[in-house]
Amino acid sequence: MVGGGNPPSPGEISLSHHGVLFLDELPEFNRRTLEVMRQPLEDRVVTISRALRSTTFPADFMLVAALNPCPCGYRTDPRRSCHCAPPVIEKYMGKVSGPLLDRIDIHIEVPAVAFSELQSGAPGTSSSEMREQVMRARMIQAKRFEGKSTRVNSQLNTRQLREVCVLGTTERNMLRDAVNDNGLSARAHDKILRLARTIADLDDAANIKAEHIHEAINYRILDRDIWK
Numbered sequence: 001m002v003g004g005g006n007p008p009s010p011g012e013i014s015l016s017h018h019g020v021l022f023l024d025e026l027p028e029f030n031r032r033t034l035e036v037m038r039q040p041l042e043d044r045v046v047t048i049s050r051a052l053r054s055t056t057f058p059a060d061f062m063l064v065a066a067l068n069p070c071p072c073g074y075r076t077d078p079r080r081s082c083h084c085a086p087p088v089i090e091k092y093m094g095k096v097s098g099p100l101l102d103r104i105d106i107h108i109e110v111p112a113v114a115f116s117e118l119q120s121g122a123p124g125t126s127s128s129e130m131r132e133q134v135m136r137a138r139m140i141q142a143k144r145f146e147g148k149s150t151r152v153n154s155q156l157n158t159r160q161l162r163e164v165c166v167l168g169t170t171e172r173n174m175l176r177d178a179v180n181d182n183g184l185s186a187r188a189h190d191k192i193l194r195l196a197r198t199i200a201d202l203d204d205a206a207n208i209k210a211e212h213i214h215e216a217i218n219y220r221i222l223d224r225d226i227w228k
C-alpha cells in the first residue's frame with residue numbers, strides 16, 4: 001500500500017497521487033497496513049527508509065473508504081435485523097483505529113435505498129449543477145489564498161484557521177458542545193472548522209453560519225459513541 005522493497009518502489013498511495021484511492025470494506029484490510037497510512041495522510045509524502053538511503057515518494061491522494069456498520073451489514077437498516085453480537089461488532093469496528101478515522105474529513109452513513117425510492121426517480125442535484133457549485137467554491141478559495149502556498153480550505157493550518165474561520169457566539173457554542181459531548185480531538189475540531197468553511201463557500205456565504213457548523217459536525221458520525 002505505502003510502497004517498499006529494495007530498491008524502494010511506490011505503493012498504491014503514491015500511484016494515487018493527485019487522484020483518489022478507494023478502499024472498499026475497510027475493516028478487511030490488515031490493521032498495520034492501514035496504520036502506516038496515517039503519516040502520509042498528514043504529510044502528503046511517504047518516506048521509505050532502507051539501510052543505505054531513504055526514498056521519498058509523493059502521496060497527495062484523496063482517501064475514500066467504505067465499511068459496513070457490522071459484519072452482516074444490517075445494524076442500522078430498519079428493514080432487516082442484525083444478529084451480530086456486541087463483541088463481534090466491537091471487534092469488527094475496532095479494526096479501523098480511532099487515529100485513522102480522525103484523519104478522515106467526512107464520515108457519512110449511506111442508508112439502503114427503499115424500492116419505492118429506486119423507482120420514483122425523483123431528481124436530485126445533477127452532476128453538472130454540482131460541478132458548477134464546486135467550481136464557484138474553488139474560485140472563492142483561489143481568491144482567498146491569492147499569493148499564498150495554501151490552495152484550498154483543507155490545507156488551512158491552525159493559525160490560518162483562526163483568521164479564516166471566525167465564528168459568532170452561537171456557532172462557537174455549537175462547536176464547543178459537539179467537541180465536549182462527543183469527546184472530539186483537536187484534529188476533529190479543526191476538521192469541522194475547515195469543512196464548515198467549505199460548506200459556507202458552497203453556499204456563497206461570507207461568514208460561517210450555524211447551519212454550516214451543524215452540517216460539518218454531522219459529518220463526524222464515526223466519532224460518536226453509538227458507532228463504537
Ligand SMILES: [Zn+2]
Nearest residue numbers: 070072082084
Ligand atoms: Zn450485523
